[in-house]
Amino acid sequence: MLPPGKYFTDGNFAATEGALYGGCRFFAGYPITPSSEILERMSRRLPEVGGHFIEMEDEIASIAAIIGASNGGLKSMTATSGPGFSLMQENIGLGMITETPTVIIDEMRAGPSTGIPTRVGQGDVMQTRWGSHGDLAPITYSPNSVQESFDLTILAFNSAEIYRQPVIIASDQVIGHLSEILTVGNPEEYEVIQRLTRKKANGNHNTFSYSDDFIPMFVPGTGFRGNVDSLTHDEMGYPSNDASVEREMLEHLLGKIKRNETKIIRFEEYMTDDAKVIVVAYGITSRSAKKAVKNARDEGLKVGLFRPITLWPFPEGRIVELAEKTRKFIVPEINYGQYSHPVREFSRRETEEIHFPPGAIPDFKIILREIERSFT
Amino acid sequence: MTVNIRIYGMGGQGIITLAKLIGEAAVEDGKSAIMTEEYSPYVTGGWSTADLIISDHEIDYPLIENLDYLVTLSQEGLEKNLESIKMSSKLITEKSLVKVPDLYKKQAFEIPGIELAKSLNNPKGTNMVIMGAIGGVTKSFSKESGRAAISKRFPSFSEININCFDRGFEEVTRPG
Numbered sequence: 001m002l003p004p005g006k007y008f009t010d011g012n013f014a015a016t017e018g019a020l021y022g023g024c025r026f027f028a029g030y031p032i033t034p035s036s037e038i039l040e041r042m043s044r045r046l047p048e049v050g051g052h053f054i055e056m057e058d059e060i061a062s063i064a065a066i067i068g069a070s071n072g073g074l075k076s077m078t079a080t081s082g083p084g085f086s087l088m089q090e091n092i093g094l095g096m097i098t099e100t101p102t103v104i105i106d107e108m109r110a111g112p113s114t115g116i117p118t119r120v121g122q123g124d125v126m127q128t129r130w131g132s133h134g135d136l137a138p139i140t141y142s143p144n145s146v147q148e149s150f151d152l153t154i155l156a157f158n159s160a161e162i163y164r165q166p167v168i169i170a171s172d173q174v175i176g177h178l179s180e181i182l183t184v185g186n187p188e189e190y191e192v193i194q195r196l197t198r199k200k201a202n203g204n205h206n207t208f209s210y211s212d213d214f215i216p217m218f219v220p221g222t223g224f225r226g227n228v229d230s231l232t233h234d235e236m237g238y239p240s241n242d243a244s245v246e247r248e249m250l251e252h253l254l255g256k257i258k259r260n261e262t263k264i265i266r267f268e269e270y271m272t273d274d275a276k277v278i279v280v281a282y283g284i285t286s287r288s289a290k291k292a293v294k295n296a297r298d299e300g301l302k303v304g305l306f307r308p309i310t311l312w313p314f315p316e317g318r319i320v321e322l323a324e325k326t327r328k329f330i331v332p333e334i335n336y337g338q339y340s341h342p343v344r345e346f347s348r349r350e351t352e353e354i355h356f357p358p359g360a361i362p363d364f365k366i367i368l369r370e371i372e373r374s375f376t
Numbered sequence: 377m378t379v380n381i382r383i384y385g386m387g388g389q390g391i392i393t394l395a396k397l398i399g400e401a402a403v404e405d406g407k408s409a410i411m412t413e414e415y416s417p418y419v420t421g422g423w424s425t426a427d428l429i430i431s432d433h434e435i436d437y438p439l440i441e442n443l444d445y446l447v448t449l450s451q452e453g454l455e456k457n458l459e460s461i462k463m464s465s466k467l468i469t470e471k472s473l474v475k476v477p478d479l480y481k482k483q484a485f486e487i488p489g490i491e492l493a494k495s496l497n498n499p500k501g502t503n504m505v506i507m508g509a510i511g512g513v514t515k516s517f518s519k520e521s522g523r524a525a526i527s528k529r530f531p532s533f534s535e536i537n538i539n540c541f542d543r544g545f546e547e548v549t550r551p552g
Contacts, residue, residue: 006403008396008399008400008402008403008409033417116417117417118414118415118416118417119414174412174438177412177413178410178411178412178438179395179396179399179409179410179411179412179413180399180408180409180410180411180435180438181403181408181409284438287436287437287438288437288439290436290437291436291437361412361438361439363439364437364439
């Protein structure tokens with residue numbers, strides 16, 4: 001593992017090392033800017049720690065391979081950007097329905113389609129929530145620094161194990177390529193959730209459980225005979241046409257996240273205590289927003305910053321609380337309005353969107369101007 | 377104190393490597409550093425640029441607001457950034473690739489990096505000469521930390537690169 005210490009390094013390096021810390025031992029991927037450095041580093045680092053690396057023929061194969069590897073017993077991940085993330089959507093659903101822990105890093109760049117490979121965007125935010133068909137309850141983290149690229153990747157691996165589903169890290173081109181200080185502590189400072197598996201049936205033959213939020217996985221070939229299927233299935237894993245089985249399965253898949261939301265949701269607040277206007281910003285945009293809020297405070301304006309660290313599940317409870325004493329929300333994003341929608345829906349307050357066209361780090365002055373306008 | 381440096385060049389000249397080494401050296405000196413990079417998405421020969429902020433304080437916002445130093449290894453780098461150059465800004469250029477207009481001559485350090493690297497038998501070491509010059513002009517990192525960052529990055533070629541770095545440093549700091 002990366003020795004404790006201070007490093008001047010980039011987000012891709014930090015995410016790779018964080019993944020290894022979190023127990024990742026299998027990576028399958030297809031190179032794509034701006035995430036390619038993760039794949040490159042993994043190809044060198046995984047064999048050093050006894051893991052496995054495969055460069056796949058495309059992103060559909062990549063996600064299929066990491067879901068397979070996880071069912072084979074190893075913690076797995078892939079890293080991609082918008083075009084590859086689009087290709088992965090169907091199999092994200094496969095990971096959800098088969099309750100397979102795995103981690104997907106999506107480094108957002110300017111889109112749609114192949115867009116501008118080397119320039120930043122935040123246009124995949126809704127895709128991480130609704131991209132795969134059917135009802136899903138995804139967990140999506142949004143790092144805003146090199147440090148968080150390390151810390152949240154460890155956390156993503158833990159969440160994947162606890163909730164047994166694919167976990168998405170929605171990073172962006174700037175965070176991936178930004179170099180700043182990464183502080184790595186001693187290994188004992190990091191909690192790493194180990195994979196729990198069932199080797200013997202112990203009278204309990206079911207592959208899944210719809211009455212427990214968590215049931216350990218089984219590893220094929222180690223004495224447990226089980227079924228894993230992409231069709232709607234019962235607790236034995238057998239496919240079913242029955243609508244009541246669909247309901248039972250879906251209520252388990254969605255419920256295990258809903259019931260544990262308070263444990264999953266993370267956010268950071270800056271000067272929100274007496275704020276009349278709150279800026280909601282995530283990823284690289286949150287750093288421009290923080291500077292705008294600081295400057296506005298210097299001008300005496302009562303404004304705060306709410307930064308969701310988990311984009312999904314949506315921090316509904318806290319937004320509702322904040323809305324009680326706030327008259328307006330401002331949501332700057334490097335897209336034409338995505339996260340502003342749930343903010344407006346749940347806050348039921350005036351919600352101003354700031355659209356930064358993909359391609360550059362948001363200029364804090366534009367956010368500051370919008371804050372000032374809210375007080376005139 | 378906060379120092380803002382923009383380094384500009386062509387893909388293959390080692391711009392990003394150079395900027396990362398400066399950041400590493402500054403962090404080694406106990407400072408904060410942040411670096412953003414941009415490059416054209418194509419091939420060797422496209423443009424490449426890195427923005428570095430080095431400060432005694434923590435840095436949140438990664439964009440340069442006031443350009444203190446423009447380092448450029450291509451004519452395009454000078455022309456693209458003319459608007460950001462203030463009276464107080466300093467220029468560091470590769471002499472054989474950048475023609476500095478008379479207006480800016482007084483604030484420019486024109487470094488014959490390619491020639492110096494060649495004379496030290498390390499033609500690939502131009503970026504190391506420039507790194508030395510940046511260290512000497514900006515004083516944003518110490519000579520020792522600069523050398524240490526180079527040794528760490530190029531363990532097998534540490535000496536020839538450090539020679540280039542030292543020569544660049546000397547070029548801008550020698551009296552007269």
